[in-house]
Amino acid sequence: MKALLIAAGIFTATTAVVQAETLTVYAPDYFTSEWGPGPTIEAEFEKVCDCDLDFVPGDLLPRIMLEGQNTRADIVIGLNTDVTAKARSTGLFADHGQDNGKLELPIEWTDTVFLPFDWAYVSFIYDTTKIDTPPASFDDLRSMPRDQKIVIQDPRSSISGLALVLWVKAVYGDDAEAFWSDLAPRILTVTKGWSEAYGLFTDGEAPMVLSYNTSPAYHIAFEDDVTKQAAIFSDGHYGFFELAAKTSTTDNPELADQFMAFVLSDTFQNAIPMTNFSYPSAQPSSEWPEVFANLPAPDKALFFTENEAEALRAEAIEEWRRALSQ
Amino acid sequence: MASRAVSITSAGLVTALVAIPLFAVFSRAGGVASLGAGDWSALRFTVWQASLSALLSCAFAIPAARALHRQRFWGREALVTVLGAPFILPVIVAILGLLAVFGREGLLSQALMFVGLPRIHIYGLHGILLAHVFFNLPLAIRLILQGWQDVPSERFRLAAQLGLGPLAMLRVVEWPVLKKSVPGAFLVIFVVCLSSFAVALTLGGGPKATTVELAIYQAFRFDFDIGKAATLAVLQLVFVGVAAAVLLRLVGAPRADVGLGRDQVFLRKSSRITTALDAGMIALVAVFLMGPILAIVWSGVFELTNLPASVFRAAGHSLTVALVSTGLCIAFALPLATFRAGQMVSLFGFALSPLVLGTGLFLLIQPYANPFELALVVTCVTNALMALPFAVRAIGPAFSQINADYARTADMLSLLGGARWRWLYLPRLRRPIGFSAGLAAALSMGDLGVIVLFADPDRATLPLQMYRLMSAYQMDAASGAALLLLVLSLGLFWIFDRGGRRGVGS
Numbered sequence: 001m002k003a004l005l006i007a008a009g010i011f012t013a014t015t016a017v018v019q020a021e022t023l024t025v026y027a028p029d030y031f032t033s034e035w036g037p038g039p040t041i042e043a044e045f046e047k048v049c050d051c052d053l054d055f056v057p058g059d060l061l062p063r064i065m066l067e068g069q070n071t072r073a074d075i076v077i078g079l080n081t082d083v084t085a086k087a088r089s090t091g092l093f094a095d096h097g098q099d100n101g102k103l104e105l106p107i108e109w110t111d112t113v114f115l116p117f118d119w120a121y122v123s124f125i126y127d128t129t130k131i132d133t134p135p136a137s138f139d140d141l142r143s144m145p146r147d148q149k150i151v152i153q154d155p156r157s158s159i160s161g162l163a164l165v166l167w168v169k170a171v172y173g174d175d176a177e178a179f180w181s182d183l184a185p186r187i188l189t190v191t192k193g194w195s196e197a198y199g200l201f202t203d204g205e206a207p208m209v210l211s212y213n214t215s216p217a218y219h220i221a222f223e224d225d226v227t228k229q230a231a232i233f234s235d236g237h238y239g240f241f242e243l244a245a246k247t248s249t250t251d252n253p254e255l256a257d258q259f260m261a262f263v264l265s266d267t268f269q270n271a272i273p274m275t276n277f278s279y280p281s282a283q284p285s286s287e288w289p290e291v292f293a294n295l296p297a298p299d300k301a302l303f304f305t306e307n308e309a310e311a312l313r314a315e316a317i318e319e320w321r322r323a324l325s326q
Numbered sequence: 327m328a329s330r331a332v333s334i335t336s337a338g339l340v341t342a343l344v345a346i347p348l349f350a351v352f353s354r355a356g357g358v359a360s361l362g363a364g365d366w367s368a369l370r371f372t373v374w375q376a377s378l379s380a381l382l383s384c385a386f387a388i389p390a391a392r393a394l395h396r397q398r399f400w401g402r403e404a405l406v407t408v409l410g411a412p413f414i415l416p417v418i419v420a421i422l423g424l425l426a427v428f429g430r431e432g433l434l435s436q437a438l439m440f441v442g443l444p445r446i447h448i449y450g451l452h453g454i455l456l457a458h459v460f461f462n463l464p465l466a467i468r469l470i471l472q473g474w475q476d477v478p479s480e481r482f483r484l485a486a487q488l489g490l491g492p493l494a495m496l497r498v499v500e501w502p503v504l505k506k507s508v509p510g511a512f513l514v515i516f517v518v519c520l521s522s523f524a525v526a527l528t529l530g531g532g533p534k535a536t537t538v539e540l541a542i543y544q545a546f547r548f549d550f551d552i553g554k555a556a557t558l559a560v561l562q563l564v565f566v567g568v569a570a571a572v573l574l575r576l577v578g579a580p581r582a583d584v585g586l587g588r589d590q591v592f593l594r595k596s597s598r599i600t601t602a603l604d605a606g607m608i609a610l611v612a613v614f615l616m617g618p619i620l621a622i623v624w625s626g627v628f629e630l631t632n633l634p635a636s637v638f639r640a641a642g643h644s645l646t647v648a649l650v651s652t653g654l655c656i657a658f659a660l661p662l663a664t665f666r667a668g669q670m671v672s673l674f675g676f677a678l679s680p681l682v683l684g685t686g687l688f689l690l691i692q693p694y695a696n697p698f699e700l701a702l703v704v705t706c707v708t709n710a711l712m713a714l715p716f717a718v719r720a721i722g723p724a725f726s727q728i729n730a731d732y733a734r735t736a737d738m739l740s741l742l743g744g745a746r747w748r749w750l751y752l753p754r755l756r757r758p759i760g761f762s763a764g765l766a767a768a769l770s771m772g773d774l775g776v777i778v779l780f781a782d783p784d785r786a787t788l789p790l791q792m793y794r795l796m797s798a799y800q801m802d803a804a805s806g807a808a809l810l811l812l813v814l815s816l817g818l819f820w821i822f823d824r825g826g827r828r829g830v831g832s
């Protein structure tokens with residue numbers, strides 16, 4: 001009898017363990033690292049969900065495409081608008097079920113599948129000790145002194161590089177290639193990804209680099225360094241939105257829904273600025289940390305919907321490539 | 327013969343590790359993709375820059391290796407070890423180190439401007455070549471030096487006794503050495519440079535320097551056109567195959583060498599001019615290679631004490647991976663080093679784009695297991711594959727030489743199978759095995775390879791942790807992590823390499 005009780009005890013204990021459900025979240029490496037928002041978000045969500053949140057780091061799009069319907073992901077977080085057309089076409093994502101009206105973005109958001117959790121303006125960051133008068137528009141940039149160099153990322157391998165060619169396309173349209181031809185001699189070099197370019201900038205190799213207008217917040221907040229500033233262009237800046245989505249294949253739909261709602265909560269939103277160095281998507285600027293609220297920002301956001309971006313991408317990259325290959 | 331069966335099994339395994347994942351990618355993609363004009367021009371550029379890079383690396387390595395072989399000086403051994411550093415650096419670290427010296431704001435430009443000269447403009451084909459020579463010169467020097475060291479010292483002594491002049495010396499003694507080691511060195515460097523991407527792009531200054539690997543990355547990451555990625559990867563393999571077939575033919579069969587002495591003692595009656603030239607060459611190479619390395623040390627050394635604990639944990643994971651993949655690599659390399667086609671086979675694992683290899687493995691594993699739980703296993707195997715051509719390259723010529731010298735004697739003694747390995751090969755292969763193990767370990771430490779698809783959520787490797795620091799704007803801490811990586815890689819290399827040389831003489 002005793003043995004039976006013990007057996008029953010063990011049985012209930014095991015089922016209790018089994019019942020603690022797991023929410024699998026695919027996220028980019030920078031997101032899940034100990035310096036990114038991942039650890040805070042994991043701890044905070046686990047407090048309220050009675051579940052185990054499991055981050056899986058890595059490249060999102062190729063992984064989802066490879067896995068298809070067999071994906072283990074319940075949530076995918078960290079895609080951006082310039083590649084979502086491809087992700088959406090898989091039919092792997094379900095409606096996010098959240099009220100887009102809660103978002104505080106510089107553009108109107110109507111997508112019911114991909115939900116922004118943070119954003120920033122694509123911008124050129126310059127070193128104030130080396131550049132006295134920063135360019136105030138793309139026309140200023142293309143007529144900078146020739147020895148004032150910038151480093152950019154390759155739109156064929158980097159998502160910020162792709163955002164730049166779309167930004168130029170949004171400003172210049174059919175004249176984009178002429179712009180690139182003018183800018184070419186001022187481009188010191190093109191890098192594979194953001195890290196190489198930003199490393200060249202902080203090492204002093206180039207006085208200006210393609211990044212985000214929120215990048216200086218890191219230097220101000222953690223290094224007391226105010227010499228890195230975003231050059232604000234009167235043309236308006238391209239908006240960069242990072243997105244979360246729920247998979248349609250999830251076997252934990254309620255838990256996934258709970259997480260999607262959590263994305264817009266203050267707990268989640270508060271974690272974003274100082275770990276991901278970007279604006280939270282569902283808070284007015286009055287609720288941002290002071291250093292973010294004080295950052296210079298453009299008056300106008302430029303943006304292509306994912307279909308527009310998908311339609312323009314090949315052409316915009318080819319114009320860039322032609323002009324820079326001269 | 328049992329050893330023949332082992333060789334064939336090993337070759338079969340390596341071929342399967344390359345061919346099956348490739349096949350998996352093609353079958354998923356539904357066939358071969360057609361290529362555009364841009365892809366073909368990327369291919370032309372890739373082959374062109376890789377050929378030039380390999381040519382230049384060998385051209386500089388020949389006099390440097392000769393100087394290092396001829397001259398004995400204090401700290402020579404340490405210098406030979408440290409000179410290997412560029413080859414094992416993670417790409418991003420090497421780029422920043424190179425530009426700290428040769429960049430627009432680098433030391434060299436600063437010095438030039440100080441004396442009123444214009445700064446150097448490093449970005450362009452010459453920049454790519456500079457970077458590739460920086461990476462590969464150490465490897466070329468070591469492979470060619472190895473060739474020299476495998477020549478019985480009697481031959482140098484005899485040449486000296488006969489009073490051979492420099493030209494006769496070149497023809498009789500040195501040419502056969504070079505003929506045996508240079509084509510192989512050229513080949514592996516050509517293959518290394520064929521897969522260049524971040525370096526070629528950054529130092530090349532932009533899209534003019536588009537390589538095949540970039541096209542593969544783009545196809546994989548943005549377009550998710552894995553058929554195209556795999557088609558490009560196969561083209562890369564074809565180039566490697568053709569280059570290997572041509573170059574390995576040049577090497578020719580080894581002939582029996584008279585003389586057994588491995589004492590490496592010979593008359594060093596170099597003239598003053600020779601000594602001065604050698605010293606100049608060694609100094610030049612040392613300054614060229616050590617400049618950027620010192621820049622990396624300088625930018626990281628003050629950060630070492632501030633590194634977060636996770637960086638050291640990551641270092642531990644990397645060390646484990648490195649040791650396991652070193653064992654695997656040597657286990658594959660020894661049988662492959664025993665026959666000429668083995669050298670070709672060993673190249674394929676390295677020449678196949680890690681993205682395509684990773685994709686194939688992912689597709690193969692995914693139906694049966696969670697790929698993330700196998701991340702470290704996959705990393706160990708692929709890292710072993712990556713180091714294989716270098717190991718086979720280092721061990722192969724020494725093995726043929728042993729056979730040329732002793733095979734008949736050993737046959738007469740019926741020294742076969744395991745006993746032959748135990749008594750004949752292994753003791754005499756100690757040096758190349760040590761060198762290969764060191765290289766494999768160091769390469770594995772710095773490699774990110776297939777991490778894009780196989781990142782272990784709980785066990786990051788050191789290079790990955792370094793990239794994470796960079797993405798979190800912590801460039802200074804990343805420099806510290808880079809230095810730690812450099813020290814650990816070099817340390818591993820040194821331990822293995824030295825282990826191989828102990829009692830053999832260098």
